[in-house]
Amino acid sequence: MLKTSVVGYPRIGEKRELKFLLENFWQDKIDEEEFISKYHELELSRCKLQSEFGIDLIPVGDMSMYDHVLDTAYMFGVIPKRFGKPNGLDLSVYFSMARGSKDAPAMEMTKWFDTNYHYLVPEIDDEQNFYLNYPFVLESFKRAKEAGIITKPVILGGFTFLKLSKSYSSKRFKDLLLKLAPIYVELIQLLEKEGAQYVQIDEPYLVLGLTSDELKIFREFYYNILPYLSCKTILQTYFEGVPELEMLYELPFKGFGLDFCRSDENLNKILNTDFPENKFLVAGLINGRNIWKSDLTKVIKVLDKIKTKVHPDRIILSTSCSLMFIPSSDKNSEDFPKELINRLSFAKDRLKELYILKEFLNGNNSFSSKIEESHKIWEKTPGTFFIEEVHNKVKNLKKEDFIRKEPFEERYKVQMDELKLGLFPTTTIGSFPQTKELRAKRAAFKSGTISREEYTSYIKSLIEDVIKKQEELGLDVFVHGEFERTDMVEFFGEKLQGFTTSKFAWVQSYGSRCVRPPIIYADIKRNAPMTLDEIIYAQSLTKKPVKGMLTGPVTILNWSFVREDIPREEVAYQIALALAEEILDLEKSGIKIIQIDEPAFREGLPLRKSNREKYIDWAIKSFRLTNSNVKKNTQIHTHMCYSEFNEMIDAIYAMDSDVISIEASRSKGDILEVFEKFKYDHGIGLGTYDIHSPRVPSVSEILEILERSIKVIDKKLIWVNPDCGLKTRGWEETIPSLKNMVEAAKIMRARY
Numbered sequence: 001m002l003k004t005s006v007v008g009y010p011r012i013g014e015k016r017e018l019k020f021l022l023e024n025f026w027q028d029k030i031d032e033e034e035f036i037s038k039y040h041e042l043e044l045s046r047c048k049l050q051s052e053f054g055i056d057l058i059p060v061g062d063m064s065m066y067d068h069v070l071d072t073a074y075m076f077g078v079i080p081k082r083f084g085k086p087n088g089l090d091l092s093v094y095f096s097m098a099r100g101s102k103d104a105p106a107m108e109m110t111k112w113f114d115t116n117y118h119y120l121v122p123e124i125d126d127e128q129n130f131y132l133n134y135p136f137v138l139e140s141f142k143r144a145k146e147a148g149i150i151t152k153p154v155i156l157g158g159f160t161f162l163k164l165s166k167s168y169s170s171k172r173f174k175d176l177l178l179k180l181a182p183i184y185v186e187l188i189q190l191l192e193k194e195g196a197q198y199v200q201i202d203e204p205y206l207v208l209g210l211t212s213d214e215l216k217i218f219r220e221f222y223y224n225i226l227p228y229l230s231c232k233t234i235l236q237t238y239f240e241g242v243p244e245l246e247m248l249y250e251l252p253f254k255g256f257g258l259d260f261c262r263s264d265e266n267l268n269k270i271l272n273t274d275f276p277e278n279k280f281l282v283a284g285l286i287n288g289r290n291i292w293k294s295d296l297t298k299v300i301k302v303l304d305k306i307k308t309k310v311h312p313d314r315i316i317l318s319t320s321c322s323l324m325f326i327p328s329s330d331k332n333s334e335d336f337p338k339e340l341i342n343r344l345s346f347a348k349d350r351l352k353e354l355y356i357l358k359e360f361l362n363g364n365n366s367f368s369s370k371i372e373e374s375h376k377i378w379e380k381t382p383g384t385f386f387i388e389e390v391h392n393k394v395k396n397l398k399k400e401d402f403i404r405k406e407p408f409e410e411r412y413k414v415q416m417d418e419l420k421l422g423l424f425p426t427t428t429i430g431s432f433p434q435t436k437e438l439r440a441k442r443a444a445f446k447s448g449t450i451s452r453e454e455y456t457s458y459i460k461s462l463i464e465d466v467i468k469k470q471e472e473l474g475l476d477v478f479v480h481g482e483f484e485r486t487d488m489v490e491f492f493g494e495k496l497q498g499f500t501t502s503k504f505a506w507v508q509s510y511g512s513r514c515v516r517p518p519i520i521y522a523d524i525k526r527n528a529p530m531t532l533d534e535i536i537y538a539q540s541l542t543k544k545p546v547k548g549m550l551t552g553p554v555t556i557l558n559w560s561f562v563r564e565d566i567p568r569e570e571v572a573y574q575i576a577l578a579l580a581e582e583i584l585d586l587e588k589s590g591i592k593i594i595q596i597d598e599p600a601f602r603e604g605l606p607l608r609k610s611n612r613e614k615y616i617d618w619a620i621k622s623f624r625l626t627n628s629n630v631k632k633n634t635q636i637h638t639h640m641c642y643s644e645f646n647e648m649i650d651a652i653y654a655m656d657s658d659v660i661s662i663e664a665s666r667s668k669g670d671i672l673e674v675f676e677k678f679k680y681d682h683g684i685g686l687g688t689y690d691i692h693s694p695r696v697p698s699v700s701e702i703l704e705i706l707e708r709s710i711k712v713i714d715k716k717l718i719w720v721n722p723d724c725g726l727k728t729r730g731w732e733e734t735i736p737s738l739k740n741m742v743e744a745a746k747i748m749r750a751r752y
């Protein structure tokens with residue numbers, strides 16, 4: 001009989017129960033006892049749900065109060081000294097590791113592979129001792145067992161855990177890893193004693209490809225663990241194929257979990273190597289990274305291919321990765337277009353897909369119509385989804401469409417002369433503080449309690465106010481403040497045809513924070529101007545230039561769920577063409593500077609280096625397509641706010657924007673070295689202070705960055721700005737910070 005498995009399930013709950021539970025606890029609205037007991041209920045409800053859908057290998061330990069990497073660190077006693085030395089589970093320590101406390105800054109947070117989920121980066125020192133401090137997964141297993149469900153414990157593997165950690169020297173990697181081995185043995189033996197039959201060990205790091213040395217260490221680690229175990233251990237990977245797969249076959253794992261959704265790499269490996277006869281394959285055929293309903297006839301075809309190499313009795317049908325990257329809400333409660341709802345599959349629907357496949361493949365023929373149905377939906381594109389004109393435009397794109405007519409030097413000179421900007425022009429990144437009052441007004445407008453007129457005139461009053469504030473501060477280039485936008489991607493998702501935004505389709509970003517990625521389901525078209533009213537209004541209030549403000553095509557793409565029936569790059573070009581229309585309209589309306597933000601440019605980078613070139617190529621082209629038609633005196637800015645410019649500097653340069661604003665404050669200007677080495681010679685707006693903290697930067701620390709920068713970059717190219725938008729800041733710190741920034745720029749002008 002065919003079995004089914006789930007790699008992981010959403011934690012946050014259909015109605016974001018975990019979020020509210022956490023926030024109530026943090027705000028002391030409920031006590032620890034109530035928090036824990038409700039958390040356990042939530043955890044158990046996911047097990048029960050999966051068991052209702054007949055899932056055979058139900059994960060536990062994938063649920064977390066905050067983050068599973070934090071749990072792993074906590075479990076193994078990897079607790080930085082500043083948080084104290086807890087014995088067992090101490091929630092105040094646990095949450096201060098995640099969120100910081102009065103005396104101890106939080107651990108660093110970073111993106112989990114190429115997802116939008118953030119994990120906490122464990123801090124491990126060279127002499128780190130590991131011990132079983134608090135075994136979350138064991139406790140979870142016991143609770144599920146008490147409720148009558150035997151689950152599959154999920155543990156983050158030591159290799160990936162250590163690779164994702166920081167603070168130790170790389171030459172200590174092997175020793176540290178081997179020190180972890182007995183702890184894994186101890187933990188898994190405890191699970192076995194409780195009755196665990198399967199244990200899933202996640203080693204997603206494998207998909208990045210290992211060097212031969214790393215591979216050796218990987219093997220040694222598992223040879224120090226697996227011989228002491230009797231349960232069925234699964235080596236689980238996801239997000240890509242495993243390049244060294246066949247070299248792992250002989251390791252004494254009982255099963256291998258592979259992602260068959262991302263690419264054909266794993267399938268080709270299976271077809272071209274000899275999968276070990278005595279092992280089982282957990283075939284990840286149901287997509288955990290996107291929300292499109294599976295065509296089950298296609299899944300069955302892939303399975304048939306796999307069966308030529310792996311005996312059907314040894315195949316377990318599974319999700320490609322955890323389902324935590326897709327919403328668990330009920331899609332039917334949204335006002336999505338009707339033709340779209342049929343095409344969607346959220347987490348619970350994924351369970352249903354597994355159930356249908358399992359029943360059908362185990363001989364229950366009454367499910368064949370469901371299998372047919374899942375195929376039929378994809379046979380025909382609904383008429384409203386297809387816009388011929390858009391397809392033709394993309395098809396007919398020519399080389400010139402990606403290139404501005406004049407070279408940078410020529411453009412920049414005209415621009416700066418016309419704009420009458422001297423040295424060190426000051427500006428901000430776009431958004432200004434969004435107050436409680438604004439959020440309340442927006443909610444009232446959305447729920448219909450206040451009229452559109454009232455809301456619009458309120459937004460106008462904020463624009464008036466922010467223009468006045470910028471005049472008072474003496475900034476050189478203004479923004480309108482972005483008060484009409486909740487989110488820089490959602491805003492455009494609401495305006496463009498081909499997108500839909502959701503009300504409830506939340507996905508965890510970190511801890512209690514969730515995002516609702518827009519869904520790109522059809523051809524994209526701009527039906528009306530999107531940003532013109534606000535920008536033009538702002539410009540009408542001042543003689544200073546106001547920047548037009550747009551989110552770039554690559555960022556919109558990377559922060560949305562994207563259709564899969566046409567290539568990603570085509571979707572990017574469609575967005576770019578829609579933005580290009582907006583940009584020309586802004587230009588026609590007299591806007592002289594247009595900023596196209598691309599903070600998520602880097603996020604779309606394929607995990608494997610060898611796949612990156614292609615992405616970078618079309619991502620750059622998409623950006624350029626948005627503004628290749630503007631006149632030479634229109635200045636194009638872009639903004640990117642991450643610090644790993646090293647690997648991307650050529651790409652950033654190739655975007656050919658007139659000015660780029662970047663982060664520089666957190667890295668204390670180290671970033672400049674990258675730009676120096678590259679001989680970057682376009683405009684650069686340096687992030688002179690960190691907006692992620694309420695701290696007001698002093699004039700002298702801003703000066704320090706600027707002084708450093710003129711040593712490596714032509715002073716004519718340097719702009720002065722904060723390192724990101726000010727949306728989440730308060731006015732109390734924003735005004736004095738900008739005052740100091742403007743002051744620093746003035747001093748620089750006097751000096752040079």
Ligand code: GLN
Nearest residue numbers: 429430431597599725726
């Ligand atoms: N213009 C946007 C803002 O200021 C940019 C945000 C971002 O880079 N994440 O909010």
Ligand code: ZN
Nearest residue numbers: 599641724725
């Ligand atoms: Zn930013």
